[in-house]
Amino acid sequence: xxxxxxxRSGWKKVWGNKKLWGLLYLLNFVFALLSTIPFRxxxxxxxxxxxxxxxxxxxFDYAFLTDFMREYGNGISVILNLSLGxxxxxxxxxxxxxxxxxxILKNEDETYSFQKFWQGSAFYFWKLLRLTxxxxxxxxxxxxxxxxxxxxxxxxxxxxxxxxxxxNSILITVPIYLFFATIIAMIQDYAKAHILHHxxxxxxxxxxxxxxxxxxxxxxxxGLYLLNLLTFLAFFGIYWILSNSxxxxxxxxxxxxxxIGQAFIIARIAIKLLNIGSAISLYQSKN
Amino acid sequence: MKYRYFxxxxxxxxxxxxxxxNEPLSPRIANYDMExxxxxxxxxxxxxxxxxxxxxxxxxxRDLQFHLYYNAFKNTESTFxxxxxxxxxxxxxxxxxxxxxxxxxxxxxxxxxxxxxxxxHYYQPDDDNTADQSVLRVPLPKPVMPYESIEVDFDWVAKIxxxxxxxxxxxxxYFMAQWFPKVGVYEPAGMRFAEKGGWNCHQYxxxxxxxxxxxxxxxxxxxxxxxxxxxxxxxxxxPQNNNDGTKTWTFKVDDVIDFAWGTSPHFVxxxxxxxxxxxxxxxxxxxxxxxxxxFDILPKTFDYFEEYFEKYPYPSLTIIAxxxxxxxxxxxxxxxxxxxxxxxxxxxxxxxxEILTIHEFVHQYFQQMVATNEQEEAWMDEGITNFYxxxxxxxxxxxxxxxxxxxxxxxxxxxxxxxxxxxMKNPAIAPNSLNSWEFPEGSYHTIQYSKSAVWLNTLKxxxxxxxxxxxxxxxxxxxxxxxxxxxxxxxVVNEVVAKNHPDQFSEGxxxxxxxxxxxxxxxxxxxxxxxxxxxxSASGIFDDPEDCExxxxxxxxxxxxxxKSFVGVERLGNMVLPVEVLVQFDDGSEVLEKWDGDETIxxxxxxxxxxxxCAEVDPQHKLFLDKNFINNSFTTxxxxxxxxxxxxxxxxxxxxxxxxxxxxx
Numbered sequence: 029x030x031x032x033x034x035x036r037s038g039w040k041k042v043w044g045n046k047k048l049w050g051l052l053y054l055l056n057f058v059f060a061l062l063s064t065i066p067f068r069x070x071x072x073x074x075x076x077x078x079x080x081x082x083x084x085x086x087x088f089d090y091a092f093l094t095d096f097m098r099e100y101g102n103g104i105s106v107i108l109n110l111s112l113g114x115x116x117x118x119x120x121x122x123x124x125x126x127x128x129x130x131x132i133l134k135n136e137d138e139t140y141s142f143q144k145f146w147q148g149s150a151f152y153f154w155k156l157l158r159l160t161x162x163x164x165x166x167x168x169x170x171x172x173x174x175x176x177x178x179x180x181x182x183x184x185x186x187x188x189x190x191x192x193x194x195x196n197s198i199l200i201t202v203p204i205y206l207f208f209a210t211i212i213a214m215i216q217d218y219a220k221a222h223i224l225h226h227x228x229x230x231x232x233x234x235x236x237x238x239x240x241x242x243x244x245x246x247x248x249x250x251g252l253y254l255l256n257l258l259t260f261l262a263f264f265g266i267y268w269i270l271s272n273s274x275x276x277x278x279x280x281x282x283x284x285x286x287x288i289g290q291a292f293i294i295a296r297i298a299i300k301l302l303n304i305g306s307a308i309s310l311y312q313s314k315n
Numbered sequence: 316m317k318y319r320y321f322x323x324x325x326x327x328x329x330x331x332x333x334x335x336x337n338e339p340l341s342p343r344i345a346n347y348d349m350e351x352x353x354x355x356x357x358x359x360x361x362x363x364x365x366x367x368x369x370x371x372x373x374x375x376x377r378d379l380q381f382h383l384y385y386n387a388f389k390n391t392e393s394t395f396x397x398x399x400x401x402x403x404x405x406x407x408x409x410x411x412x413x414x415x416x417x418x419x420x421x422x423x424x425x426x427x428x429x430x431x432x433x434x435x436h437y438y439q440p441d442d443d444n445t446a447d448q449s450v451l452r453v454p455l456p457k458p459v460m461p462y463e464s465i466e467v468d469f470d471w472v473a474k475i476x477x478x479x480x481x482x483x484x485x486x487x488x489y490f491m492a493q494w495f496p497k498v499g500v501y502e503p504a505g506m507r508f509a510e511k512g513g514w515n516c517h518q519y520x521x522x523x524x525x526x527x528x529x530x531x532x533x534x535x536x537x538x539x540x541x542x543x544x545x546x547x548x549x550x551x552x553x554p555q556n557n558n559d560g561t562k563t564w565t566f567k568v569d570d571v572i573d574f575a576w577g578t579s580p581h582f583v584x585x586x587x588x589x590x591x592x593x594x595x596x597x598x599x600x601x602x603x604x605x606x607x608x609x610f611d612i613l614p615k616t617f618d619y620f621e622e623y624f625e626k627y628p629y630p631s632l633t634i635i636a637x638x639x640x641x642x643x644x645x646x647x648x649x650x651x652x653x654x655x656x657x658x659x660x661x662x663x664x665x666x667x668x669e670i671l672t673i674h675e676f677v678h679q680y681f682q683q684m685v686a687t688n689e690q691e692e693a694w695m696d697e698g699i700t701n702f703y704x705x706x707x708x709x710x711x712x713x714x715x716x717x718x719x720x721x722x723x724x725x726x727x728x729x730x731x732x733x734x735x736x737x738x739m740k741n742p743a744i745a746p747n748s749l750n751s752w753e754f755p756e757g758s759y760h761t762i763q764y765s766k767s768a769v770w771l772n773t774l775k776x777x778x779x780x781x782x783x784x785x786x787x788x789x790x791x792x793x794x795x796x797x798x799x800x801x802x803x804x805x806x807v808v809n810e811v812v813a814k815n816h817p818d819q820f821s822e823g824x825x826x827x828x829x830x831x832x833x834x835x836x837x838x839x840x841x842x843x844x845x846x847x848x849x850x851x852s853a854s855g856i857f858d859d860p861e862d863c864e865x866x867x868x869x870x871x872x873x874x875x876x877x878x879k880s881f882v883g884v885e886r887l888g889n890m891v892l893p894v895e896v897l898v899q900f901d902d903g904s905e906v907l908e909k910w911d912g913d914e915t916i917x918x919x920x921x922x923x924x925x926x927x928x929c930a931e932v933d934p935q936h937k938l939f940l941d942k943n944f945i946n947n948s949f950t951t952x953x954x955x956x957x958x959x960x961x962x963x964x965x966x967x968x969x970x971x972x973x974x975x976x977x978x979x980x
Contacts, residue, residue: 056973059973060969060970063969064962064966064969067965071958071962072953072955074945075945076955077949077951078948079948079950080944081954081955081957082954082956082957084957084961085956087723087725088724090715090725090731090734091727091733094733094734094738095942095943095945098734098737099942099945099946100945111969114969115969115976118977119977119980122973122977123980160979160980163979164979184404185485186478186485186640188639189638189639190638190639191639191658192601195659195660213978278956279956279959282960282963285963286963289963289966289970293971293974297974300977300978
């Protein structure tokens with residue numbers, strides 16, 4: 029299978045599973061609301077009856093923000109802690125849902141069914157949890173190695189001639205790190221595809237298989253990954269242009285910005301499905 | 316015809332220079348002639364100094380006192396290190412590489428050949444730390460009679476520290492600041508309200524810089540021939556090649572309180588001229604592209620000070636932008652020489668280069684010319700300088716973007732000072748009036764720099780820009796090339812304010828200074844309550860016990876409800892300042908009330924058919940010291956648009972954060 033075929037297949041899966049797409053967006057929205065609602069209440073309580081709210085419309089205001097964080101920081105930190113908890117909870121649930129996503133995207137002509145989604149979620153949860161944990165450790169390890177490489181010469185003025193050395197170090201280590209991180213992410217994707225097709229007790233085998241698959245089909249895997257990444261960047265670019273093309277200082281423009289933002293989130297979820305769906309298609313074509 | 320103009324011009328120029336020669340700008344108390352040899356192998360300065368010191372008083376002076384700044388970095392027992400502790404970044408250089416520094420006076424004689432070294436001893440005027448060697452007392456066999464001079468010759472050697480605080484070397488970059496044995500300031504009775512004359516020569520502390528007398532300097536530096544010297548003043552001639560691998564550079568500057576210089580083989584020199592002032596910028600090759608940023612702001616800053624004070628009086632200004640490995644020497648002010656910092660990692664929207672350059676330049680006026688005592692009253696130079704740094708930055712870049720304007724993040728200079736001050740754990744930790752080394756918990760910098768700038772801004776807004784400018788101009792002209800103290804500044808403020816605002820501030824601004832300068836009060840005013848109650852007739856039982864009167868709304872002639880409205884303004888802080896309150900009504904009319912701000916709560920009452928919709932205390936933010944502007948206003952109806960905007964953004968970023976993390980699955 030060519031990269032473009034896999035990419036097209038991925039889009040076909042996304043398009044054919046709008047209900048899945050919609051469900052994932054809804055879950056994302058509901059989880060985000062869990063901390064947004066208290067945030068709204070807090071803002072209304074602390075600022076609602078002041079002129080500060082209208083001044084906030086002018087955009088970033090350093091004096092306002094520093095006053096706000098200093099005087100109302102305790103309330104904000106409670107909300108931020110709550111948000112962090114919700115993000116972590118969402119992460120755990122996302123591992124759970126990933127099983128359902130895999131189960132639905134298994135075949136190009138497979139369509140969403142509520143039962144199949146939750147069935148897959150329950151079936152693959154523990155394997156995906158372990159897989160996520162292992163890869164999380166690998167990511168941390170690789171990041172640590174690159175941080176050590178970056179810091180090997182230090183950043184102290186007593187050690188370096190000039191900050192140009194730091195810049196050069198960043199210019200060399202960051203792209204190499206990103207390349208390695210991409211490979212790890214690719215392996216993780218194909219390990220998921222392996223889990224989907226081979227009912228193995230241990231996940232070392234899917235990882236080993238995914239490593240072999242990735243390196244055997246390296247150009248295709250990387251090309252597909254970059255194409256998916258490019259798709260994300262294109263959507264982000266569109267969002268960026270649209271959201272910066274007007275000033276959100278009236279209710280109408282705020283509502284417009286809300287819809288633009290939500291469209292971007294929907295696109296983001298679609299690209300997540302595209303990435304998994306296209307990787308599964310590529311994997312299936314080679315096995 | 317042309318020759319006649321040329322002759323006239325030349326004559327005028329000649330007399331102009333003559334008058335400049337004949338009329339010194341300053342009293343020229345401490346005058347130095349120094350010959351320095353830089354030993355780049357041992358990192359030593361081998362030097363000879365000839366000091367001519369004039370007794371500025373009617374006192375007979377029996378000793379001299381010298382600052383030996385480099386001895387502050389001699390060991391862990393110095394007052395400097397005892398106060399500061401050992402910064403971890405210097406630990407390796409000091410403890411592992413033994414890069415301690417020192418200064419050693421080898422011999423000292425007066426003009427009669429008397430040996431002054433016999434009785435000289437270290438002296439600790441500020442603490443009981445006998446291990447501190449940063450001040451040297453030299454008893455004189457022959458005292459200096461009133462208004463007479465003494466000439467002192469001495470040889471000395473100094474070990475240059477590895478870039479420490481403000482000075483030192485790293486690799487082949489050298490910056491010599493507070494580097495030579497420098498005589499203290501003899502303050503005659505009456506000066507700075509002193510009751511009797513005496514030396515003011517503090518030890519070198521962890522916080523605080525220097526305080527010196529004016530004088531003329533001629534300094535020759537012998538450095539390796541490939542080194543370029545950047546120095547205070549102007550060169551007297553081309554560098555002389557000594558044919559031994561070294562060159563001698565000689566610089567001269569008059570009417571200054573200090574002298575600093577730097578050298579490196581890598582300096583790139585850039586020049587520009589502003590109305591006859593030679594501006595020289597010395598950078599490292601990797602920082603040459605910063606040149607435009609310096610040369611863009613400097614003429615504007617020179618112009619600003621010419622307009623509000625007077626033209627920069629010296630013929631030169633040297634700027635050294637240290638390399639990354641000399642970073643600890645950056646951001647300092649010396650007469651006609653400043654150090655700044657630039658870093659290729661920082662985007663141009665973060666204006667640290669401009670801020671430092673302007674800040675250190677402002678010090679040419681407020682410390683180098685109005686030579687306040689930085690160790691005792693640091694707010695007088697750092698605070699005023701920080702304030703004017705903000706004024707110039709705001710003028711050039713706009714008051715909301717003068718410090719940061721990068722990727723949608725914007726911050727103004729003055730508002731950053733305010734946020735820094737109020738962001739302290741305890742903004743009431745210390746008043747401005749402490750000695751530099753007495754500030755607890757590292758509060759020196761924020762109180763002396765940020766708080767002072769904030770209350771100067773408040774003063775400006777209270778008395779008005781015109782009066783404030785007159786205050787500062789009067790203060791500068793009256794005290795340039797002298798040593799004023801806080802009381803002198805307050806006296807000028809009181810004089811000008813009482814003259815310009817006899818109705819409002821006839822008794823001056825002492826009430827203000829007692830709180831902001833000598834006190835630690837916090838300013839915070841808020842709208843406590845606001846209401847519109849329909850006016851109604853009384854209800855209850857009055858004359859006839861059988862007649863229970865019901866309350867009824869009172870209407871005007873047109874049948875409109877009459878309201879009794881009120882605004883309650885509360886003083887949450889303990890600082891008392893006069894404040895304005897703007898009250899807006901539903902018919903669009905406004906009333907600006909004035910309140911002395913004294914009571915804890917004060918109410919304004921109104922009666923009529925219109926209702927209050929909004930009230931704001933200090934609507935123009937004249938009280939820039941107010942710690943919370945958000946609580947300054949209250950509206951009867953909430954304005955949800957702003958809240959919606961931030962809720963929308965919060966929701967969006969929350970959704971993105973959740974999706975972002977899920978890429979790890």
